[in-house]
Amino acid sequence: MKYGEKLFNIFLGLSLVYWGIAGFWAHYDGMQTSPVRLCITLLNLAVGILIILREPIKANGSTASILISLPSFICGGLIFKLARPLPLWEGHLEVLFILGGTLTLSAFLFLGRSFAILPGRREIVSRGLFRLLRHPAYLGECLMMLACLLATASLWALISFAIFVPGIVFRIKAEEKILLESADYQAYAREVSWRLIPYVW
Numbered sequence: 001m002k003y004g005e006k007l008f009n010i011f012l013g014l015s016l017v018y019w020g021i022a023g024f025w026a027h028y029d030g031m032q033t034s035p036v037r038l039c040i041t042l043l044n045l046a047v048g049i050l051i052i053l054r055e056p057i058k059a060n061g062s063t064a065s066i067l068i069s070l071p072s073f074i075c076g077g078l079i080f081k082l083a084r085p086l087p088l089w090e091g092h093l094e095v096l097f098i099l100g101g102t103l104t105l106s107a108f109l110f111l112g113r114s115f116a117i118l119p120g121r122r123e124i125v126s127r128g129l130f131r132l133l134r135h136p137a138y139l140g141e142c143l144m145m146l147a148c149l150l151a152t153a154s155l156w157a158l159i160s161f162a163i164f165v166p167g168i169v170f171r172i173k174a175e176e177k178i179l180l181e182s183a184d185y186q187a188y189a190r191e192v193s194w195r196l197i198p199y200v201w
Contacts, residue, residue, distance in 0.1 A: 019044060035094055076141065084151050
C-alpha cells in the first residue's frame with residue numbers, strides 16, 4: 001500500500017473511531033442509553049477500524065461514480081438528523097433500526113479488509129451474507145433510514161428518503177460498473193443474482 005493511502009486510511013479511521021466514542025459519551029445517561037445510539041457507535045467503530053486495516057485499493061472509481069454516490073450519503077445523514085430525539089423513539093422503530101444496523105454491521109465484518117465507502121475495487125467477497133445478496137449492507141442502511149423516516153413527521157425527511165432510495169440504486173450501479181471489470185466479480189454476479197432485495201432486484 002502506498003504511504004499516502006495508508007496515512008489517509010489511518011487518519012480517516014481514527015477520526016471515525018473518535019467521533020463514534022465521543023457521540024456515545026455525549027449522549028450517555030447511565031442505564032438510559034438508547035440502543036439505537038449504541039448501534040450507531042458500534043457501526044462507527046467498525047467502519048473506523050476496517051478503514052485502518054483495509055487492503056490497498058486495486059482500482060479507483062471514476063469521479064462520476066463518486067458524485068453519483070454522494071446523494072445517498074447526504075440524504076441518509078439528513079433523514080437521521082430530522083428524526084425525533086432517540087429517547088422518544090417507539091420500541092418498534094428501535095427494533096427496525098437495530099435490525100438494519102445489525103445487517104449492515106454483519107456485512108461490514110464479512111467484507112473485512114475489502115471494506116470501502118466510495119466506489120472502488122479490492123478483493124471480491126462472496127462469503128456470509130454475500131452468498132445471498134451482492135450488497136447486503138445497503139439493505140441494512142435502507143432499513144435504518146426507514147426507521148428514521150418513521151420517527152419523524154417532517155416533509156423534508158420524506159423528500160430526502162425519496163432521493164435516498166434511488167440514490168442507493170445509482171450507487172450500486174456505479175460500484176458494479178468498476179467491480180464487473182474483474183473476472184472474479186463477473187463469476188460471483190452469475191452465482192448471486194440479487195443485488196439489494198431477494199426476488200426483486
